[in-house]
Amino acid sequence: MKFVSQSRLMVLWLSFTIFTVSIASVSHAAAIEKDTLEIAYLFDGNSVDVVKDISGNERHGALTGAKRVEGVFGNALEYDGSDDNVIVTGFKGIGGTNPRTTVFWFKSDVVREHSWVKWGINSPEQKYYIRSHIRGNACNLRVEVNGGQNYGGDNVCDGEWHHCAVVFPEGSDAVKDHDLYVDGKLQDKEGTDKAMNTNIDTQDVNMGARLANHVFMLGSFDEVAIFNVALDLKQINAIRNTGLQTALGVDPQEKLTTSWAMIKAY
Numbered sequence: 168m169k170f171v172s173q174s175r176l177m178v179l180w181l182s183f184t185i186f187t188v189s190i191a192s193v194s195h196a197a198a199i200e201k202d203t204l205e206i207a208y209l210f211d212g213n214s215v216d217v218v219k220d221i222s223g224n225e226r227h228g229a230l231t232g233a234k235r236v237e238g239v240f241g242n243a244l245e246y247d248g249s250d251d252n253v254i255v256t257g258f259k260g261i262g263g264t265n266p267r268t269t270v271f272w273f274k275s276d277v278v279r280e281h282s283w284v285k286w287g288i289n290s291p292e293q294k295y296y297i298r299s300h301i302r303g304n305a306c307n308l309r310v311e312v313n314g315g316q317n318y319g320g321d322n323v324c325d326g327e328w329h330h331c332a333v334v335f336p337e338g339s340d341a342v343k344d345h346d347l348y349v350d351g352k353l354q355d356k357e358g359t360d361k362a363m364n365t366n367i368d369t370q371d372v373n374m375g376a377r378l379a380n381h382v383f384m385l386g387s388f389d390e391v392a393i394f395n396v397a398l399d400l401k402q403i404n405a406i407r408n409t410g411l412q413t414a415l416g417v418d419p420q421e422k423l424t425t426s427w428a429m430i431k432a433y
Contacts, residue, residue, distance in 0.1 A: 199394075199402055199415060206255055206372070207392035207411050211241040218244075218253055221417050222392075228253040233375065238389035239272045239328050240410035246375050248277070248385025255372035260286030260295060261395055262367035266337045268394040269297055270406055275386025276326035278306050282381045283331075284391065286365070286372045289313055289379040293366035297333050298381055299324065308333070308347050308354060313379075315342040315361020319354025328389075330407040336397040339363075346397075351404050 204222045212219050213235070218228040232251035233244040244253070261267040269284050280298055287295040291313045300309035300318035308331050309318035323329040332348040339345070342361050347354040374391060375384040390411045398406075405414040 199398070199405075200396075201415070203394045203396040204415065205261065205393045205395055206258060207415065207417075208253070209241055209390060209411060210235060210238065210244050210388075220255075221412070221415070224258075226255055226258045228255050228374070233388075236387060238387065239330075240390055240412070243272070243274075243387045243389035245387050246384040248279075248383050251383065252376040253374040254376075255374070258372050259367040259370060260365065260372050261393070262365045264335075264340045264363055264365075265395065266339070266397045267335045268396065268398040268403075269333045269392070270331065270394075270398075270403065270411075271391035272328055272330050272389040273323055273386060274326065274328045275324050277385050278304055278324045279385060280381045281306070281324075281384045281386065282373070282375055282377060283384060283388070284372065284374050284393070285376070285378050286367065286370050287312075288366045288368075288370055290366070292362050292364040294379065295363075295365040296379065296381070297331075308349055309358075310342060310345050310347065311358075312342050312361050312363050312365075314359070315363075316358035317343045317345045317347065317356055317360075318358050319347045319349060320357070321349040321352065321354060323349060324386075328387075332398070332403045332407075334397045334403075335363075348400065348403055351400065351407055353400070 206220050206226045207222045208218045210218055216230050218230050220226040230253050233246045235242040236245040283297045285296040287293050294313045297310050299306035305322035306324040307318045310333050330350050334346040342363055343356050377383045392411055
C-alpha cells in the first residue's frame with residue numbers, strides 16, 4: 168500500500184513538473200505581445216451569424232453560410248464553395264507597407280483558387296489577397312497584389328489539415344519580400360515581384376468570398392489571426408503546436424483548470 172501511495176505521488180509530481188515546464192516553454196517560445204494582435208477567431212461558438220474575436224478589439228465577424236465542424240483545436244468552419252464568407256465588419260486590414268502576419272489552418276481535397284483572407288482593392292499594388300495557387304493537381308499557399316505574386320511549393324489541398332503563415336517583415340516593400348510557411352516549413356519564393364502599397368480605405372477584411380475573379384473557399388478553415396508585426400518561426404510554431412488560445416495566453420484559468428483535472432486523474 169505504501170509503495171502504491173508513493174507511486175501515485177511520483178506520478179502526480181512528474182505530471183505537475185511536465186505541465187509547468189510545458190507552460191513555461193510555450194510562454195517563452197511565443198512571447199507574442201497582445202497589442203500586436205488585430206483579430207483572432209477560434210470559431211468555437213455556436214452562433215449562425217457571428218464569429219467571436221478573442222483579440223480584445225471586439226472585431227467580431229459577420230458569418231454567412233459556413234457551418235461549424237470539428238477542427239484542429241475545438242471547432243472550425245466548413246465552407247461550401249459557393250457563397251460562404253466571414254466579413255470583419257469595420258476592419259480594413261493593415262495598409263501600405265506596414266509589417267503583418269496572417270495565420271490559419273486549412274483542409275480540403277479540392278484543387279481550386281480557394282479565397283482565404285483578403286483586403287485592399289483590385290488596383291496595382293493596392294490589393295492584398297491570400298489564396299491558393301493551382302499547380303497541376305495540387306495547390307500552394309500564395310499571397311498576391313495586382314500584378315505580382317509570391318507562392319510556395321507544398322500542396323495544401325491533399326485532404327489533410329495544414330497550418331499556413333504569411334509574414335511581411337518590417338522594412339519590406341514588395342510581394343516577394345513575404346516569408347510563407349506551411350506546417351512550419353519555409354517555402355521557396357516563386358512568382359513575379361511587384362511593389363506593395365495596400366489600400367485600407369474601402370474593403371473590409373473577407374475570409375472566404377470570391378473577390379477579384381477568384382473563387383469561394385471550399386473546405387475547412389480554423390484558428391485564423393492577423394498580427395501587425397512579423398512573427399518569427401518560433402512564434403508561428405507556438406501557435407501551430409498549442410493553438411491560438413494557449414499561445415496568446417487567452418483565458419489561462421480555464422487552461423489551468425483543465426490541466427489540473429488531468430493531473431488529478433492519477
